[in-house]
Amino acid sequence: MNPPLLDVSGLGKRFGGFVALEAIDLRVTEGERIGLIGPNGSGKSTLVNCLSGTLRNETGQVRFAGRLLDGMAAHQRTRLGLARSFQLPRPFRSLTVAENLQIPIEYVVHARGEGRVDVPARCAELLGLVGLAGRGEELPAGLTQVEMRKLELARAMAAEPRLLIADEAMAGLSHQEVDDILALLLALNDRGVTIIMIEHIMRAVMGFSQRLVVLVAGRKIADGNPEEVIRNPEVERAYLGE
Amino acid sequence: MRGWTFLLLAVLVAGAVYAAAAAVNNGYVFFAGYVVLQYVVLATAWNLLGGYTGYVNFGIAGFFALAAYTTVALEKLAPLPLPVVILAGGAISGLLGLGMGYLTLRLRGVFFSIATLAMAVVAQTFVVNWNFVGGSAGAFVIRPQFTAWLRIDYIHYLFLLMLGLCVIALATARLIERSRLGDGFAAIRDDELAAEAAGVPTLRLKLIATALSGAFMGMAGAPLPYYVTYLDPPSAFSLSYAVNTIAMPLIGGTAAWPGPLIGALLLATLQQLVTVTISSAVNLLIVGLMLVGFIIIAPRGIIGWFGIGAGLVRKGKRR
Amino acid sequence: MYLSLGLFGNAIVSGLLLGGFYAAVTIGISISFGMLDIANIAHPGFIVLGSYGAWYANSRFGVDPLIASVVLMPAFYLLGAGIYQLYYHAFERRGDASLRGLAFFFGLLFITEVGLILVFGVDYRLVRAPYIGPSLYLGALEFPLRLLVPFLASLAMVGLLWLYLSRSFTGRAILAVAQDAEALRIMGANPQRIKRIAFALSIATTSLAGAILIVIQPVEPSIGRDYIGRVFAIAVLGGLGSFAGTVVAAILLGIMESLTATFYGPSWSPAIAFGFLLLALAVKPSGMFGR
Structure with missing residues (x-):
């Protein structure tokens, strides 16, 4: 068992x-x-x-x-x-949407030492999954409340938990x-x-x-x-x- | 632009600055230029912590003066080449930064700021009571006329060393901005809790920032005794170091390395002119008013007017 | 033996009296930082401004410095209200209170200091009053009136403030805003107005605190810096916003400094405040995720 x-x-x-x-x-x-x-x-x-x-x-x-x-x-x-998303979205406000996802990719996925992933491709894939495709270059301030929740989820998923x-x-x-x-x-x-x-x-x-x-x-x-x-x-x- | 290209370019610019200063061949240019360059290093060092991670250090005078007094102590104990002394001062102040950070960085940022403010007062108390380096009476340091190996005027030598420190500090700042470390710093500045959840080791990164920032402030302060030849606690711990060093990045812009550079060049040059023509108290009042004015009216500083730190730097940064 | 015991006793007494003064300089921070979460590091600068107000009234018109400072309080209140208004519009409303807000108050601290230097010069200033000089004696213990009168004035101010906060409607609204600004909005009160009143009150206290400072010791423009470590150490260890805690912590620091000054020499006392501050930060259990 x-x-x-x-x-x-x-x-x-x-x-x-x-x-x-x-x-x-x-x-x-x-x-x-x-x-x-x-x-x-x-x-x-x-x-x-x-x-x-x-x-x-x-x-x-x-x-x-x-x-x-x-x-x-x-x-x-x-x-x-073990990843979590926050109840009230807490995006990194000075970073773009894609850069928000880049943080866990750099600090979690790459830190695991199991090889590097193609960061832009992975960001695009995650954004597509949560329905934010093509929004990677925007700042979080321009997102609606719903989109921020999606970003919050995408960031938790980016850590590949x-x-x-x-x-x-x-x-x-x-x-x-x-x-x-x-x-x-x-x-x-x-x-x-x-x-x-x-x-x-x-x-x-x-x-x-x-x-x-x-x-x-x-x-x-x-x-x-x-x-x-x-x-x-x-x-x-x-x-x-x- | 690649890191090495940038470094080469910076060295070329520094060489041109030195050549131009030497061509003018006026002692005052080197005296005044040294102060301007010293502020470029200080402002860049402060911004490594303040601008990138959002932690405000008010104890600049403490880091700066402690290294200067390390130089005084070393001169009495064992005369070493100045570059080595600068490294020693940097190490001492870097350790001070690490210690300060370790004690207070687990708390909210504002507590760190208050602790640094108090630290400068304590460092001064410590030096006042340290008779070996002159205590409250101050210490005289003899400035050699020429350097032994370069065969140039010692003031030219100090100027040259500070120019080198500028290049190293700016290259370090730029390297951090474009690295994983810089992204982690930005995440901490924006939301520390979310940064932890996204895998950023926030405490370690903050300690790296405080130690690096403290070390560069120390390196900027280490040659000071040879520049002033007489050092006493009130002048070494002068509040004007803290005010200038904080005002420069905030006026120039904290988001990217050109900010502190522009702020320091502008403000320090302005001050050299105002001090000569009016008075030093008035010139400090001008800095204070400019600081408050800029943070209210232009929160992103001068580089914000040109869109730097919002788009341009970021565009070139993606890997 | 008797001598050192007497020395010890007198060090405790002067520390206690000094602590009363520290309570006066800190109570404003307990309101602004403890209740409103505004890290006003310029607070000591305003205290020195208060000292100069008392000094000017005393040397120019011969008014008692403490009475003069009470008369000047409304002016400090208005100054505080103006500063809060600026702070609110420039930082708090934009949610950008941390880095720039701190730098803003640092700038204010610096501007008051340099402004005072430009107007009055860097000389030490002192005031005249009948209670500066004589002492009361209780056995071997000496109670210098120069410390005793400020001690009583300070406790009176803290007591009145406490009464105001706990009894009046506005006072209770201030206590409520410290807990939860949103709940207050639901109750129909305007948090921004309540916070403006509270911040203005915190600055008003610096008028009397400054007069007390210049009664106790001569004052020059940059002396405020010596108090930054002290006031925040006391406010934090006193439990941010608790008046009783602030008074206890203030007296504790006063006694510790007085003992250090008596047995090691006064030049070390600023270091005590810093040790006290680090202790306060280490003891504070809530850490970075609490308040």
């Missing part, structure tokens, strides 16, 4: 006296599509930040591809193959745009990339996830088949009771 790609055990995080996450266990197998849901303030973003290295967890362990990640800086985790954490990549998008991003993530998963999707849009989550994980008030209250999880009384209470 293969060890899980991501293995989180007993992860906890506090801010002062506030318990943001408590004893989170999560196992993700290579190639899985996972939906992570929960009400606002349930700790989803804190979990993403602890996994990607932006925040340090106080208790518990995170293992990725057999390596212990605790104490490892965010850029090292990205190099190991094994696990991609997409933090609310679809918030505020139209029906059609949600479908576009969904198709993109599914295609990526087809090529072997494991994906954790954090999302409020239930239609997208249900259509995408093979497994659904629910966080409420810093605890994991459900983890399993989406159809079953969504009918779980505790989950219903958490969502409808508030």
Whole structure:
């Protein structure tokens, strides 16, 4: 049996006296599509930040591809193959769209020492994938909010991750745009990339996830088949009771 | 343009500058020119950190004067050839930059800036209490009349060395802009959190920038004792170094190497003229007002007017 | 033994009193940097400007320097409001407050310094007041009035500011803007106006802080630089924006400096402030991703 790609055990995080996450266990197998849901303030973003290295967890362990990640800086985790996109797009504003993608190519793909890729060709390919073909020479300031989200995803993909954490990549998008991003993530998963999707849009989550994980008030209250999880009384209470 | 072509061209320009200065054959040209060149090095050094990564160093006088005092100490301990002394001063100030960075760069940028501001005060306190290099009374340094090996006037020699430092500093800045390092610096300047997520080792890059920037400031300061022949803490740590060095890149433009160069040439030359004709206090007031005026009205500096740093440099940069 | 104990006791007392003065010079930074996130490194420059205001009123008209500075406060308030307006339009609104904003305040620091040199020269200036000279005694402990009166004036100012912030509507809005500017906008208040008032208040404090400075020691235009390390060290260690924390940190630094000056010599005290600052930065747990 293969060890899980991501293995989180007993992860906890506090801010002062506030318990943001408590004893989170999560196992993700290579190639899985996972939906992570929960009400606002349930700790989803804190979990993403602890996994990607932006925040340090106080208790518990995170293992990725057999390596212990605790104490490892965010850029090292990205190099190991754990990439994330930000909920609010954070483009490099003085760089062009293509140059935004060039940063992870230079600092992740080339740093892995597995040979160099043709940077302009790879940038064009990524931009084509997310629907920003021909926009490489523009500055991010000229993009719409939707296009910035696409750039955000493309930049995470440029690092050629094994696990991609997409933090609310679809918030505020139209029906059609949600479908576009969904198709993109599914295609990526087809090529072997494991994906954790954090999302409020239930239609997208249900259509995408093979497994659904629910966080409420810093605890994991459900983890399993989406159809079953969504009918779980505790989950219903958490969502409808508030 | 390839790196070597640029270097060759820069050396040719530097040679032409020296030849022109020698042709005028007026001692004042070398005295005034030395100060202008010193500011080209300082402004370029500051911009390596400030302009490229967005971290503002206010402690320029500390880096600059510490190397100058290293020269004073070395002169008393073991007289070495000046180029070696310059390297030693650069090493000391580079280490200071590394130490400062290590202590404060994990924090938000503004804390680094405040710490550098305080560091300059402490470095001065340290030198005032260091009697070996003259303490608060200052130290006299004897300037040889001629250099032993080049057989030229010593002021010409100092001018020549500073010209060489300009070439090295500018070539380094240009090389960084066109390398992976420069892209990483830009990512840090724009969004540090996103840079980390994109695989950029931000702390290491910031330490490289502080050390390099500090080293060049030190190298600019190391020959100072031979230029002034009398060095005391108030003049070595003068606030005017910090103000000029920050004003020059911000006025010239921080996005690319021509910015600090243009800013330094313009402002330092202007000051040499104003100091002679009016007074040094007025000339510093002019610099202060120009600094504030430019950052409000022309945030991209002089090179921004010509579109440099927004398109031209970038066009030539893609690999 | 008695002598060194007396020396120690007096060093503690003068450190405590000095700390009261440090609270006065820092409280403005606690508002501007701690609450509004505006790194006004020109703050010490305005304090020196306050010193010159008090000096001018004292030497020209014979007014008590502390009273003169209170009279001058509205002028400093207006100056602060004007500077914030400029800062807001040039940097904050464009979201470009970091590099250029810092350089802007650095330029202001420098302009005040050079401006004062051009107008008044580089000589040290001092003021006359009945409380400069005599001391109160409590056993072997000496309380110089030159330090005691500024100490009380400083605590009075900090106390009044605290009352204003915690009791008045505008004051509470300032505290709210420190927490969350967006929430304030929803409540119907204009964050830009609230921040302008708060910043103007922070500059108004420099008038009295400057008068206190010149009562304690003679002042020349570039003396403000010695206080940059101190004020930010105190503000950071005091917990950015907490008044009680600021006063405690100020007194702590005052005592440490006074002990150093007594036992090692006064020329080392600026180094103490820097050590204090690095300590403050190291202790600050939130690091680069927190505030």
